[in-house]
Amino acid sequence: MSALLSVRDLHVSYGAIKAVRGISFDINEGEIVTLIGANGAGKSTTLNTVAGLIRPESGTVEFDGASVVGVPAHKVVGRGMALCPEGRRVFTQMSVAENLEMGGYTRSDAENRETLEKVYAHFPRLKERRGQVAGTLSGGEQQMLAMGRALMSRPRLLMLDEPSMGLAPILVQEIFDIVKQLNEAGTTILLVEQNANMALSVADRAYVLEIGTIKKSGTGAELLVDDDVRKAYLGG
């Protein structure tokens, strides 16, 4: 079986600074795969490159068998990938419903009406607050909105960048439960997290990034008990 997303020898630089130095990984349909690592390891850069926001220096990114390198971000969405960016970045001056509508920008109105029901089923709180301006939502609600918004494009691959950032532990649990639900409903997930413990416990497979390279890979369960990983990322 060929992978849904296949990244080979990816190099990305910001001017003179090399952020990603030749990483390769695969994601198969139906999996939850996580990239873990410290700040500055190149996790977000990798996601942003796959999503088309940054052009790589070299290397290949193939989604569903076709290259997406050089495809502008607004067209990548139509290929079936959605990125829920770090820091949520909801449109704070627009209503919850309008934010979701923007998420379905590439889809028809009829499709959006259908997807909206599914998104509201996953996030009942968003339905209650659909008329509210997004900037007035709590951090957890904004994260749910950002995820719901990404789902509106009906992605086959959903990329989540630090969904637990800045959230209270109970909300982190809630968000990860939803990630699992989404996966069970058929969405493949690429998850970037600093909360390695949480990420590894939901992931089928994981890659450990260190200064732009992949240091280790394995199943989530394997890495959870790996000594090096425990020392570096799991606090002992």
Add this chain to the structure above:
Amino acid sequence: MFFTQVLNGLQLGSIYALVALGYTMVYGIILLLNFAHGDIIMVGAYVSWLVMAQLGLPPVLAIILSVAACTLMGVLIDKVAYAPLRNAPRLSILITAIGVSYFLENGAQLVFGADAKVVPAYTELTTVQLGGLSLSFPSILTVLVTAVATVALTVVVQKTKLGKAMRAVSEDMGAARLMGINVNTTISFTFAVGSALAGIGAVLYAMAYTQATPTMGMMLGTKAFVAAVLGGIGSIPGAVVGGLLVGFAEVFVTAIGLSVWKDAVVFLLLIIVLVVRPTGIFGRTMSEKV
């Protein structure tokens, strides 16, 4: 007498408002003070003159072609001059805008000469009787057209897919891209709408002042810019309120016999607002919940 002055204020204010809307929309989406925006008015006025005085075609055609030319000019300026600088420092694009303004003014002087061209009347109708009052038809038309244009613009921005995309791009360009919004198309659309409003402003201005000169857009553009800042740049209702305020201030100062001071008063108004409320009347203080 009083009503006539109020109507004059409304008329002038409406024209400023239409031009200020273009300033505010472009600023809202790419944070650019488009100093060439006033000169678009000049382009519109010359097109009206060309169509009516030179080609002898009917006013309806002059109106359509003027608005179309302004729209096209606005989009073209963005594509040629600003789009290549999208990732450049903001100062570079600002200086480019000033350059485009000079280019248009001097270009017009080269093509049409420095002397004023007389734009023929668009309509035979000069006054209408309303409840015993004799009111200027161009004034009433200007106010009505501006009201309709403002409502239409508000509906477009609030309700249509492209309008919502505009708001999304103006808030977070990167996030908008991730939604599948083509940012360049959205920016072009913003320039088109802003410039079309300027085109309408050009026709209404030429209807009132019947002249086209190469530098006519300079003072008009500056006043409209003041109006946009006064109302709170980036805000659509702000541009309208700012435009009306500037128009009324000018007419009032002229009416009390101090017409030499009418420009100074506008800028004094700007200074007062900037001191008391730097974000303008409808301006938002940017604060976001993290």
